[in-house]
Amino acid sequence: MWEKFIETTTRHFRFLETELGFTPKTAKPPFAIYESSNMQVLIYYDVNGRHELDLRVRNLSDDPRKTPAVGMTEMMLLTDWQRAEKYQSPFPSTEASLDIEIQRLAELVRKYSFAFLKGDKDAFERIERLRREREKEFGAQNPPFNRLRKT
Amino acid sequence: MAILGIALPIAASEPVIAVECFGYDGQCQATIGYDEGLPPTFAYDSAATPTAEREANRRAGASSPFAKIAEFLAAEGTAQTATQLEFNFANDFGQNSGLVIGRGADLSAPGALGTGEYKLGWFSVQSTSGMDAEWSVNQAKLQNVMNLNLPIRDASSLLDTGGFYLNNERSMLQSAGWNYQGGYWVPPTH
Secondary structure (H helix, E strand, O other): OHHHHHHHHHHHOHHHHHOOOOEEOOOEOOEEEEEOOOEEEEEEEOOOOOOOEEEEEEEOOOOOOOOOOEEHHHHHHOOOHHHHHHOOOOOOOOHHHHHHHHHHHHHHHHHHOHHHHOOOHHHHHHHHHHHHHHHHHHHHHOOOOOOOEEO | OOOOOOEEEEEEEOOEEEEEEOOOOOOOEEEEEOOOOOOOEEEEEOOOOOOHHHHHHHHHHOOOOOHHHHHHHHOOOOOOOOOOEEOOHHHHHOOOOOEEEOOHHHHHOOOOOOOOOEOOOOOOOHHHHOHHHHHHHHHHHHHHHHOOOOOEEEOOOOOOOOOHHHHHHHHHHHHOOOEEEOOEEEOOOO
């Protein structure tokens, strides 16, 4: 199944190499990884567990423990929040469904992720602002305990 | 279950039956999955089982996650920059559970977990018993750590609502009164 994942990913995500200058890195479960000079794309397939398929884009300079990589929902959110709201990662567990879902994922990336793949600072800053808004919203839902200080 | 002596079925929804034992004050659960044509599965965890109320809260909390974000996006051109929240978790709390929750891709990324941190793990029953059965095991594991009453780190963005299990985990924490602060879920009595 992992070989099928790599073969299908290579096929459907070839545009990362041909159009955006990414290079495929050594793939080992659960990630197929592509890198450009400053960006990294992690295509996740939990082949030994739930078979979840997912994708992340991150700045190579970001500390993964401090700045979460940007996921598909967030990338969709900037242009189509209603579609983002409904988006759920698929769990393809057969070769046929894996092929379909990787193709779907590649189409979503083509449609919503180019700014992120190019390392567009504005796109990442907008996500940061939305993350802070979301955090404030979560804080407001459970207000009794609050030790936060505002600058 | 023979070792535990007495057991009562507490929930049964195809294809899984959950059994709670009372030899340990309700703090353990066995999940037995059966799918016709597939081998039966058995999972066990020493944590409390969900209540109907919590499940209702979980489901209620899952609706329309981006309503306020959509308002913010609409007003983005004129809105002031969001206030940066200054928060130093280590200084304010000192101790945490070590557990990190998040999307699978975030938890599996190189460098995602720091020293002393771990993620929940078990033999997945999803392919044999379905997502509800998988969630039952996940829920029991998380409840087990929540019982420690120590903060739990969340490695994923709060905007990421694309994961069935993480959405459920966050709803479970919120329903139990936990607060999200600076990347951590903090128990109400901490």
